[in-house]
Amino acid sequence: MRKVIYPGTFDPVTLGHIDIIQRACDLFDEVVVTVAINPDKTPLFTIEERIVFIKESVKCYPKVLVDSFDGLVVEHAKNVGAIGIIRGLRALSDFEYEFQMALMNRKLAKNINTVFLMPHEKYTYLNSSIIRNLASLNSDVSDFVPPIVQEALKKKFIK
Ligand code: COA
16 A cells, blocks of 8 residues: 655645646555645635645545644654655746755655656646635636635635
């Protein structure tokens, strides 16, 4: 059983994240999408809301589990029995930060490797901040997020 975790803030989950989840499912037996409780970010959606959005969006993928974690990502990987950490690389600009994180995580837990996957080119310019910004300006985000997120954003920003 080759299990990996896919950690992130997912505030909110986008179709770019879902694309990475699909690719991870093609490679591994189980993918745990794990929502980080990150004290450095002030999220728009609560941890519970973010989990519900992901669960609803991946319900057709039987290999995917969704949970949350607080603390070190490698400790969570060990706790769930994962052999690796999935991260998405969208552009060269992601690389330096991701490289540093991957090497530090390997130093902390030498048996847990980071696997980088690239989403489809149509999602390379996406991130959650852009989605929140577009939605706050009442722009249509249906090409970028699952329907449940689109609805939640609409409700959040109703004037
Ligand atoms: N499609 C669209 N957007 C994507 C994406 C994709 N495939 N992959 C990443 N993004 C976006 C995210 O939406 C997010 O956007 P935002 O900053 O505008 O909100 C941004 O890229 C950052 O991605 P995210 O995956 O949420 O990473 P993060 O930097 O917020 O979180 C953790 C990274 C949680 C994995 C990391 O901080 C962590 O491991 N924390 C635990 C503490 C720890 O172990 N520290 C030691 C590590 S060295």
